[in-house]
Amino acid sequence: xxxxxxxxGKTSLCSRFTEAAPWRLTSALGRAGLRIRRLRTWHVxxxxxxxxxxxxxxVQAFDPSLWHESRERIVAAIRDQ
Numbered sequence: 001x002x003x004x005x006x007x008x009g010k011t012s013l014c015s016r017f018t019e020a021a022p023w024r025l026t027s028a029l030g031r032a033g034l035r036i037r038r039l040r041t042w043h044v045x046x047x048x049x050x051x052x053x054x055x056x057x058x059v060q061a062f063d064p065s066l067w068h069e070s071r072e073r074i075v076a077a078i079r080d081q
Contacts, residue, residue: 002014011045011047014043014045015043017041017043018041018042018043022039022040022041025039026038026039040081042078042081044074044077044078046070046071046074049070049073049074050066050067050070053066053069053070053073054066
């Protein structure tokens with residue numbers, strides 16, 4: 001889970017992380033002495049989920065209830081994996 005300030009580069013970092021094949025990461029971790037047999041990555045962009053909800057509901061300004069609903073949807077999607 002990666003959290004941070006807006007426009008800090010979280011999405012860019014996650015995109016690069018998931019694009020780099022997981023085997024590259026496990027290989028690098030192995031060289032660091034960590035033996036990981038399997039690694040799964042997900043890139044779930046909170047902003048995209050929130051934007052989709054705002055568009056679907058016709059909301060143009062920040063709405064705390066949609067922020068909470070977006071978070072709940074993401075948590076549920078990850079939990080179901």
